[in-house]
Amino acid sequence: MAEINIDMKKVRNANYNLPSVISSLSVQKRDINMMKWRIPSEIQNRRNIQGRLNSILREIEKVEQQLTDVYNVTGSAIAQYMNMEAGLITNASKFQ
Numbered sequence: 001m002a003e004i005n006i007d008m009k010k011v012r013n014a015n016y017n018l019p020s021v022i023s024s025l026s027v028q029k030r031d032i033n034m035m036k037w038r039i040p041s042e043i044q045n046r047r048n049i050q051g052r053l054n055s056i057l058r059e060i061e062k063v064e065q066q067l068t069d070v071y072n073v074t075g076s077a078i079a080q081y082m083n084m085e086a087g088l089i090t091n092a093s094k095f096q
Contacts (some may be wrong), residue, residue, distance in 0.1 A: 011078060020072040025064045032057055
């Protein structure tokens, strides 16, 4: 069986950075919502700007939810991996 090497430091670092990315998406959503209020309604209606901005907001929300899901799953997987590795080390030490 092939050995699987997982660089837990890289995985933890990547997962550690996800909340800041998710937070920046929230800031972008807020900025887009503020932009909707600043654009006069006649311009919004003529160019379908509000519909476009709403579409962008929905896409950002999808990405935000996907990143949140990745963050949660990765955090759980890290904990499970660390517990499994500790158990394997304990079991291996019994055979030495």
